[in-house]
Amino acid sequence: MAEPFVVFGASGSGSVPIEAALSLIDVPYRLEDFAPWEGQEEADRLARINPLRQVPALALPTGELMTESAAILIWLADAYPDARLAPAVTDARRPAFLRWMNFVSSAIYALYWITDNPARIAEDEAVQADVKTRVFDRIATCWAQMGAQLRPGKYLLGEDLSVLDLYVATASRWSPGRRRFYEVAPALGETMRRVDGDPRLAAIWAERFPFSPGWER
Ligand SMILES: N[C@@H](CCC(=O)N[C@@H](CS)C(=O)NCC(=O)O)C(=O)O
Numbered sequence: 323m324a325e326p327f328v329v330f331g332a333s334g335s336g337s338v339p340i341e342a343a344l345s346l347i348d349v350p351y352r353l354e355d356f357a358p359w360e361g362q363e364e365a366d367r368l369a370r371i372n373p374l375r376q377v378p379a380l381a382l383p384t385g386e387l388m389t390e391s392a393a394i395l396i397w398l399a400d401a402y403p404d405a406r407l408a409p410a411v412t413d414a415r416r417p418a419f420l421r422w423m424n425f426v427s428s429a430i431y432a433l434y435w436i437t438d439n440p441a442r443i444a445e446d447e448a449v450q451a452d453v454k455t456r457v458f459d460r461i462a463t464c465w466a467q468m469g470a471q472l473r474p475g476k477y478l479l480g481e482d483l484s485v486l487d488l489y490v491a492t493a494s495r496w497s498p499g500r501r502r503f504y505e506v507a508p509a510l511g512e513t514m515r516r517v518d519g520d521p522r523l524a525a526i527w528a529e530r531f532p533f534s535p536g537w538e539r
Contacts, residue, residue, distance in 0.1 A: 325381070325383050325385065326349070326350040326351055326352055326383065327344060327349060327350070327351035327352070327380060327381065327382065327383060328351065328352045328353075328354060328380070328381035329341055329344070329351055329352070329353050329354070329378065329379075329380055330354050330355075330356055330368070330371050330372070330377050330378060330379040330380070330381070331353065331354075331355060331356070331377045331378045331379075332355055332356060332357050332377050333355070333529075333530050333531060334495075334530070334531045335377050335378065336377065336378045336391040336431060336492065336493075337353075337377050337378035337391075337530075338488075338492045338526065338530045338531045339391065339395060339485065339488035339489045339491070339492045340378050340380060340391065340394050340395060340398070341353070341526055341530055342488045342492075342523055342526045343395055343398045343399065343405075343407055343485050343488055344398065345522075345523075345525070345526055346405055346407060346483075346522060346523075347398065347402045347405040347407070348405075349402070354371075356368040356371075356377055358375045358376065358377065359438055359439070371387065372387070372389050374389065376389065378391055378394065380394045380398075390427065391427060391431065391489070392423045392424055392426065392427035392431075392489070395423065395485040395488070395489060396408065396420070396423055396485065398485065399484065399485045406482055407483070407484055407485045408484050408485055408486075409479060409482075409484070415479045415480060418472075418479060419479055419484065419486060422468060422472065422478070422486055422490075423485070423486055423489065425464070425468065426468075426486075426489050426490060426493055429464045430461055430464050430465070430493055431493060433457050433460060433461055434496065436453065436454075436457050437453075437454050437457050437458065437497065440453045440454050458497055458498040459498075461497075461498060462498055462502050462503075462506045463506075465494065465502075465503050465506050465507045465510075466506040466507055468490075468507060468510065469506060469507025469508065469509045469510045470507075470509070472509065472510065473509075474509065474510060474512075474513045476513070476516065477513055477516070477517070478490060478510065478513055483517070483520070487513065487514075487517045488517070488523075490510070490514065490517075491514050491517040491518060492531065494507075494510075494514060495531065495537070497539075498539075499538065499539035500514070500537070500538045500539065501538050501539050502539075518533065
């Protein structure tokens with residue numbers, strides 16, 4: 323029998339939408355948690371899986387390893403079309419799907435490499451604080467762009483929940499936080515609240531990214 327999927331991730335991280343997608347697809351997977359931000363030893367342990375020392379990563383049943391959250395989510399949705407987690411290649415919504423999946427990954431998610439540890443780009447602590455503020459402003463601007471251009475139905479791309487909804491529901495909870503997201507992208511708020519409250523996702527959210535008191539910030 324082929325190995326099950328293995329998710330290399332962490333609570334509240336970019337592995338959460340992947341775990342959510344796997345649970346909606348209903349395929350077995352094993353979780354291996356890593357927290358590379360906790361220190362060199364943990365980062366080096368992860369380097370044996372992903373030399374870039376980042377989560378998420380996904381080991382496929384073939385043994386191949388994938389990194390990059392957007393690529394993993396798109397691949398899972400395409401590999402399991404019966405779960406209907408992405409518009410098909412010929413669907414009119416496919417260009418928007420690919421556009422916004424890549425936008426979240428490249429315009430937003432990539433910036434956390436700076437904000438998680440601004441000492442990576444600036445020595446001075448006052449400069450670091452300023453960099454964080456400015457980068458969070460940039461992230462809010464990106465959410466505003468998405469909110470101004472997407473016309474959600476029940477979900478971001480219409481009537482079907484897609485991996486884009488899982489991705490945005492997770493990333494929009496990271497700093498500068500969901501409250502600011504609602505302010506800058508009001509058109510997306512109702513959809514995100516629907517995804518937060520989806521009963522099919524309740525167990526994943528509770529275990530991997532709980533809505534603890536004050537979570538909206
Ligand atoms: N481009 C990557 C970004 C992954 C990423 O930034 N992961 C964070 C956790 S949410 C991480 O591992 N940070 C540790 C580090 O960059 O040192 C993706 O989309 O998967």
